[in-house]
Amino acid sequence: MSEYLPGLAGVSATKSNISDIDGARGLLAYRGYPIEELARHSTFEETTLLLLDGELPRQGELDAFDHELRANRKVKFQIREMMKYLPATGHPMEMLQSAVASLGMFYPGNGRLAGAAGGEDTDYVHNMTVKINARMGTLVAMWEHIRHGYDPIPPREDLTYAENFLYMLNGREPDPLLARILDVCLILHAEHTINASTFSVLVTGSTLASPYAVIAAAIGTLSGPLHGGANQKVVEMLQEIGSPERAAAYVDRRLGDKQVIWGMGHREYKTKDPRATILQGLMGKLIEARGGDVNPLFEIAQAVERVCEDRLAEKGVYANVDFYSGVLYTEMGFPVDEFTSIFAVARSAGWLAHWREQLADNRIFRPTQMYTGKARRPYMPIQERA
Amino acid sequence: MSEYLPGLAGVSATKSNISDIDGARGLLAYRGYPIEELARHSTFEETTLLLLDGELPRQGELDAFDHELRANRKVKFQIREMMKYLPATGHPMEMLQSAVASLGMFYPGNGRLAGAAGGEDTDYVHNMTVKINARMGTLVAMWEHIRHGYDPIPPREDLTYAENFLYMLNGREPDPLLARILDVCLILHAEHTINASTFSVLVTGSTLASPYAVIAAAIGTLSGPLHGGANQKVVEMLQEIGSPERAAAYVDRRLGDKQVIWGMGHREYKTKDPRATILQGLMGKLIEARGGDVNPLFEIAQAVERVCEDRLAEKGVYANVDFYSGVLYTEMGFPVDEFTSIFAVARSAGWLAHWREQLADNRIFRPTQMYTGKARRPYMPIQERA
Secondary structure, three states, X not given: OOOOOHHHOOOEEEEEOOEEEEOXXXXXXXXXXXXXXXXXXXXXXXXXXXXXXXXXXXHHHHHHHHHXXXXXXOOOHHHHHHHOOOOOOOOHHHHHHHHHHHHHHHOOOOHHHHHXXXXXXXXXXXXXXXXXXXXXXXXXXXXXXXXXXXXXXXXXXOXXXXXXXXXXXXXXXXXXXXXXXXXXXXXXXXXXXXXXXXXXXXXXXXXXXXXXXXXXXXXXXHOXXXXXXXXXXXXXXXXXXXOHHHHXXXXXXXXXOOOOOOOEOOOOOOOOOHHHHHHHHHHHXXXXXXXXXXXXXXXXXXXXXXXXXXXXXXXXXXXXXXXXXXXXXXXXXXXXXXXXXXXXXXXXXXXXXXXXXXXXXXXXXOOEEEEOOOOOOOOOOHHHOO | OOOOOHHHOOOEEEEEXXXXXXXXXXXXXXXXXXXXXXXXXXXXXXXXHHHHHOOOOOHHHHHHHXXXXXHOOOOOHHHHHHHOOOOOOOOHHHHXXXXXXXXXXXXXXXHXXXXXXXXXXXXXXXXXXXXXXXXXXXXXXXHHHHOOOOOOOOOOOOXXXXXXXXXXXXXXXXXXXXXXXXXXXXXXXXXXXXOHHHHHHHHHHOOOOOHHHHHHHXXXXXXOOOOOOHHHHXXXXXXXXXXXXXXXXXXXXXXXXXXXXXXXXXXXXXXXXXXXXXXXXXXXXXXXXXXXXXXXXXXXXXXXXXXXXXXXXXXXXXXXXXXXXXXXXXXXXXXXXXXXXXXXXXXXXXXXXXXXHHHHOOOOOOOEEEEOOOOOOOOOOHHHOO
């Protein structure tokens, strides 16, 4: 029996080819490609295919995949009708877990995982990957309308993933700059090695459960406040601060009370989170393009950032990806409590890549326990219990 | 970085007080109490409370818990209406994952997990535990009617958990012997240390996700054919064999082809699975009570067991709990594809006990990976890709 390490901290739970973090140097790469280059040159669709297949696609491969994604955005009316029975007060992540699990009932076939060599039936795995990734955005946008009592806006096939998501949410032609910023946000959130939700994918996937059961499990894990939801906290913090002048006092009070500043610092990175630098640049571009006519949260965020840089940079604590994404999502019209669902839409790419990797060399997860409970004792009749 | 052990085999993932297996001696105990004594003297309700609280309850405690369970069997009509949109061809475990995830939307409050000392709000945890455990049986029985196009049979408060489950399924006053056999089956399946689905509970629970998200994740993990479903395979095997005379030829052919005999042998036990011995006794009692007038599967099962005892006992391979439970479930009127859901109903007791234990000393699960992928490489424009 091995030493017990709470949370399996530092324990290798898998071998993986998908992504790599160099926290000391502030580097993140998907399949070897630096995140900065993917953010500059790639799209969410291409990055998803890269994560899944391991190589950047040729034009024909990308076109075929993109075509499949577009054709698979529609969601059956049964799912829509079911959503109408869900309470509007329920959390969007709970809706998403339930809806993805339901979807699986319409696409049976995980028996095909068990039979094939290496545990993998390529056609089934590919088809389900496309179906899940394409529909995640639709489900999230549908719920935003349904929970307010309105009919959802059907997806369009003539738009990119990011454009169509904005369209389904707002019902307007998407602003090209916001669509590109969302595209980059999706790229940046698509994958980040093994965290709790991705680990869930491996554990649930290892029993050869259907990919819907697997992604539903990961959504459940991501829904916990210790995992997803930091960008929601950032926006709530900025709203609480209320104006740029109050940033310094707020930050100093929090630091004095030894409390975290939401969106500052990251467990994995000792230098600045490379994704934060990218989003910071995009935020600057957006402010410039709008001639400063942006949501007041931008100005508050910039003030908080300046104060934090002054107080925390020497400790290696910088703004992380969540600090900017929440502000940008607000500008795109996403309600705060939908942020984690949008994270899930993006991360479905990485989750599905890890699911495929797990299947290719599968072994069921069956760790052991240290029993620390009572020794054997005889049953005691209820009358004799003190 | 630690050594990489596929599936975390032999790695301690938690300290636990809940159950303990001594595989060499064929012993299983819940909270120290031998499974044989619980099967003989306890009920599913009392065993659930024992698993949750750690001690056998006094009469007043048991009565209060049982009263709560009975009062919580009802499921909101929204869930029933949602089920009507699910395809009848979908697997019951997919329905169950989806339905449990949906239920969570009606009972918000997992924010209460994050604030309390030790991560636990006792009232919330207790209430949700009762709601989930009580409703699991109702959901499974509802689906059996709805998928065939019939209205579900509402639960009754005047029956035990096992009696009410049989009643909701068959719509008749439950046969007392079958109800007691089901009660014992639920006790025997309620808990079994850390396997993949229970490990899922720990991983998803560690992010402070809601208990509905946690149990839905575990249901997804249990749904995989490498985990749940062995008793279904036993019944399918017995049906394939078709008559007692063909048992020996079937077993010898399978063994000659180095294939498993479903329901024979168990990873954890080197001697006979103690749960199998208990079920074997109950099966004998049932055959006796019916004067031999039982499902033909009983006779085939007994023939297979005799042949296997002759061929495999010296290798330490005996019938396990799944060998008998499938045959007994068939006699109770459960369709073969519902068996894993009934396993989930029973196991929800253990899952919820592990969820509570995780919360009491929580640390988020965040193992690491061994990166085996490509080294850093520059992005390549799509025109240049070979």
